[in-house]
Amino acid sequence: MIQMDLSHIRQFIPLPYEEARAAQLRLAHSHLQHGDGAGGEFTGWVQLPRQYDREEFARIQAAARKIQQDSQALVVIGIGGSYLGARGVIECLCSPNYNLKKKDTPNIYFTGNGLSSDQMAELMDLLEGVDFSVNVISKSGTTTEPAVAFRFFRKLLEERYGPEEAARRIYATTDRRKGALKALADQAGYETFVVPDDIGGRYSVLTAVGLLPIAVAGVDICQLMEGAETMMEVCAKTDMAENPAWQYAAARYELYRTGKKIEVLAAYEPSFRFMAEWWKQLYGESEGKEHKGLFPASVEFTADLHSMGQYIQQGERSLFETVVRFGASHRPQVVPLDETDGDGLNFLAGKDVDFIRTQAMDGTLLAHVEGGVPNIILRTGQINAFTLGELIYFFEYACGLSGYLLDVNPFDQPGVEAYKKNMFALLGKPGYEALRQELAEKLHRA
Numbered sequence: 001m002i003q004m005d006l007s008h009i010r011q012f013i014p015l016p017y018e019e020a021r022a023a024q025l026r027l028a029h030s031h032l033q034h035g036d037g038a039g040g041e042f043t044g045w046v047q048l049p050r051q052y053d054r055e056e057f058a059r060i061q062a063a064a065r066k067i068q069q070d071s072q073a074l075v076v077i078g079i080g081g082s083y084l085g086a087r088g089v090i091e092c093l094c095s096p097n098y099n100l101k102k103k104d105t106p107n108i109y110f111t112g113n114g115l116s117s118d119q120m121a122e123l124m125d126l127l128e129g130v131d132f133s134v135n136v137i138s139k140s141g142t143t144t145e146p147a148v149a150f151r152f153f154r155k156l157l158e159e160r161y162g163p164e165e166a167a168r169r170i171y172a173t174t175d176r177r178k179g180a181l182k183a184l185a186d187q188a189g190y191e192t193f194v195v196p197d198d199i200g201g202r203y204s205v206l207t208a209v210g211l212l213p214i215a216v217a218g219v220d221i222c223q224l225m226e227g228a229e230t231m232m233e234v235c236a237k238t239d240m241a242e243n244p245a246w247q248y249a250a251a252r253y254e255l256y257r258t259g260k261k262i263e264v265l266a267a268y269e270p271s272f273r274f275m276a277e278w279w280k281q282l283y284g285e286s287e288g289k290e291h292k293g294l295f296p297a298s299v300e301f302t303a304d305l306h307s308m309g310q311y312i313q314q315g316e317r318s319l320f321e322t323v324v325r326f327g328a329s330h331r332p333q334v335v336p337l338d339e340t341d342g343d344g345l346n347f348l349a350g351k352d353v354d355f356i357r358t359q360a361m362d363g364t365l366l367a368h369v370e371g372g373v374p375n376i377i378l379r380t381g382q383i384n385a386f387t388l389g390e391l392i393y394f395f396e397y398a399c400g401l402s403g404y405l406l407d408v409n410p411f412d413q414p415g416v417e418a419y420k421k422n423m424f425a426l427l428g429k430p431g432y433e434a435l436r437q438e439l440a441e442k443l444h445r446a
């Protein structure tokens with residue numbers, strides 16, 4: 001269950017804003033439920049936790065088992081929505097140190113999420129003498145970064161195993177019909193999984209995009225979907241008091257209206273770091289358009305209290321925090337007693353680290369609010385596949401609502417094309433000749 005604690009934003013927006021926003025929220029909610037708002041053709045994720053393709057789900061589980069049996073490593077190639085969710089869930093549930101752990105599931109390496117030769121070369125080194133498979137993920141099937149990486153790792157697989165066995169070790173997650181990757185997969189006979197037409201990349205973690213790598217890591221993807229389904233039922237409610245997504249969307253919108261332009265997502269679990277990266281894409285691409293939108297940032301506490309904490313406490317007063325508080329740790333650690341007490345810490349002996357952390361959370365909360373930073377607190381249960389499924393759906397639903405409150409299309413990302421066009425022109429891609437000339441002049445290249 002997710003519970004919102006909004007008591008620490010009241011002093012910044014004392015008006016009963018919920019009532020003022022109720023009509024807009026009801027409309028936004030109806031657009032999501034009926035797919036009749038801007039970008040409505042991309043609201044397939046709203047019903048997904050209940051209406052997913054069971055046959056494909058079983059194929060995902062079977063493919064995961066095969067990869068677990070025949071591979072010591074899985075290379076996941078994808079960028080943006082085609083990678084952040086899987087990485088977020090795996091790090092959160094299996095640890096950022098997953099690859100270093102003793103386990104009977106394959107290591108998982110993410111690549112194709114940038115353009116670093118060194119990173120790719122290093123991964124090729126790590127794969128020496130290691131049986132591996134590749135999951136290449138691209139909804140469009142044409143994104144440059146993963147396409148380039150796929151060439152390298154496909155070649156490596158083919159050299160290692162020959163073309164036929166290589167084809168059996170490649171899993172392509174892409175559009176049902178369109179794109180270069182789909183054509184390549186059909187021609188080479190790779191097993192394919194579908195990113196549904198009505199689900200955009202950043203809302204796709206609960207499709208094969210996220211589920212295959214997550215299942216390979218040994219996470220119970222049924223639990224993940226059940227958590228999402230539970231939250232889907234909660235988010236379908238039209239009563240503000242019962243719908244945490246409504247509460248969150250209304251609160252952050254109101255804070256934005258009163259001049260808080262930056263939302264800092266904070267958690268006290270280092271394993272949450274990539275979930276925050278996933279959240280940043282979700283909100284940044286959904287809201288940041290038409291010169292509007294909260295800037296989504298993230299911090300990891302308590303580590304960043306010793307770096308960004310200064311700014312949060314006393315810098316520009318244009319931010320608010322959303323703090324995710326999870327339930328109790330799985331492996332509580334009690335501070336040992338030290339007879340000599342040389343470090344003066346015996347006042348903590350016998351206390352567990354969760355207790356110390358709770359005091360840090362509360363101390364930070366009071367300090368930041370005192371310093372002028374409104375705090376939204378979001379409480380979840382203990383971290384597990386079910387609660388993470390709930391959290392994912394909650395953030396997605398609140399994001400869709402938020403986009404409509406802001407009066408933008410929460411499901412497109414036209415701005416991302418600008419850099420791509422320039423890059424293609426500079427790379428000499430056929431069809432971009434005129435732009436290439438224009439850009440060369442701006443860069444003072446002859």
Ligand SMILES: O=P(O)(O)OC[C@H]1O[C@H](O)[C@H](O)[C@@H](O)[C@@H]1O
Binds near residue numbers: 079080143416
């Ligand atoms: O899955 P793909 O089509 O390769 O897209 C990967 C990512 O790249 C794009 O440029 C978009 O801005 C993202 O929304 C998307 O998640």
